[in-house]
Amino acid sequence: MYVATKPETGLKSVLIALTKQIKLVRPEALAVYPYSNSLFIDDETKAMIDAGSGGKAYQEVPTDRIDLLLLTHHHFDHTNGWVFFKNAKIMAGQEDGAAFQDEKQFRERHGYSRWAELMGGSQVEEWERLWQMPPDVPTQPGFQNIQLDGVFKDGDVFQLGETCVQAIHAPGHSRGHYAFFFPQEKILFSSDLDVSPRGPWYGYGDCNLDDLIDSIHKLMDLQPEILVSSHRRVIDTGIKEAFQAYLNIALQREARILEFLREPHTIDEIAAQNIISEWERKIKTTEFFAKMMIVQHLKRLKSQGKIEATGDKRYVKIAGV
Numbered sequence: 659m660y661v662a663t664k665p666e667t668g669l670k671s672v673l674i675a676l677t678k679q680i681k682l683v684r685p686e687a688l689a690v691y692p693y694s695n696s697l698f699i700d701d702e703t704k705a706m707i708d709a710g711s712g713g714k715a716y717q718e719v720p721t722d723r724i725d726l727l728l729l730t731h732h733h734f735d736h737t738n739g740w741v742f743f744k745n746a747k748i749m750a751g752q753e754d755g756a757a758f759q760d761e762k763q764f765r766e767r768h769g770y771s772r773w774a775e776l777m778g779g780s781q782v783e784e785w786e787r788l789w790q791m792p793p794d795v796p797t798q799p800g801f802q803n804i805q806l807d808g809v810f811k812d813g814d815v816f817q818l819g820e821t822c823v824q825a826i827h828a829p830g831h832s833r834g835h836y837a838f839f840f841p842q843e844k845i846l847f848s849s850d851l852d853v854s855p856r857g858p859w860y861g862y863g864d865c866n867l868d869d870l871i872d873s874i875h876k877l878m879d880l881q882p883e884i885l886v887s888s889h890r891r892v893i894d895t896g897i898k899e900a901f902q903a904y905l906n907i908a909l910q911r912e913a914r915i916l917e918f919l920r921e922p923h924t925i926d927e928i929a930a931q932n933i934i935s936e937w938e939r940k941i942k943t944t945e946f947f948a949k950m951m952i953v954q955h956l957k958r959l960k961s962q963g964k965i966e967a968t969g970d971k972r973y974v975k976i977a978g979v
């Protein structure tokens with residue numbers, strides 16, 4: 659998921675050919691929630707990676723002839739157009755599989771069950787439901803019961819004709835978040851590990867910051883020459899540096915939290931420091947997401963023995979660390 663505050667400007671819906679077979683599908687609107695980039699592999703087997711580019715963009719794609727729809731993870735901005743691909747076999751990562759078909763799992767993974775604890779009160783403001791979806795987004799946020807035809811796992815290879823693509827499990831942003839790597843072309847579709855200058859996002863219930871950090875390293879180690887992500891432009895220079903800068907944003911947030919915990923503080927007090935990002939205090943839901951991300955940092959700092967809970971809902975840096 660990707661929250662728009664300062665959107666990229668002036669983008670038009672286009673099919674951008676990265677190679678003869680591999681084409682980026684950009685949304686006509688900005689590639690931010692509820693939209694995302696997708697990747698069309700126009701080969702013997704026609705495949706689409708993700709389904710969030712909107713109906714206008716998919717007018718440029720033979721949607722009825724797509725054989726295989728690969729979903730990088732269960733977030734709405736990546737799945738909402740699944741109904742366009744009527745003849746496609748739909749697959750997602752095995753670790754996210756249940757979130758597509760089991761409403762309880764879906765809700766747990768969004769993390770709203772922690773709303774009362776973090777925000778007070780039981781009135782959950784489900785941000786996704788506040789949105790009026792644009793006309794070319796064919797489904798509504800919330801549980802959709804997307805029937806998968808199969809799941810893939812880390813390392814699975816799809817031979818689509820000349821093109822070969824490998825599923826790379828890159829958890830942390832969601833438990834079953836996947837990237838896709840084209841080893842011959844050295845093209846990486848990194849989905850929501852999108853090297854955004856605003857840093858990674860880990861505000862849902864099934865996010866895990868340790869996993870996310872490992873995943874960023876895993877993607878860097880693939881040494882892609884072209885990086886395509888869900889919400890940004892194609893990058894073909896400085897990819898390693900972009901990933902490192904992206905990771906550093908999360909690590910800098912953590913360093914600031916640790917510094918603030920020289921004195922004991924509650925999660926609310928940490929959240930009031932606006933350490934996570936500029937969007938965190940915008941509305942109640944973004945504040946909730948920011949607190950969920952702070953919880954991830956506290957969990958990590960605690961497991962590293964750098965902080966401890968004081969017993970009165972405060973956390974404090976352990977002396978000498």
Ligand SMILES: [Zn+2]
Pocket residue numbers: 659660731733831850
């Ligand atoms: Zn996402």
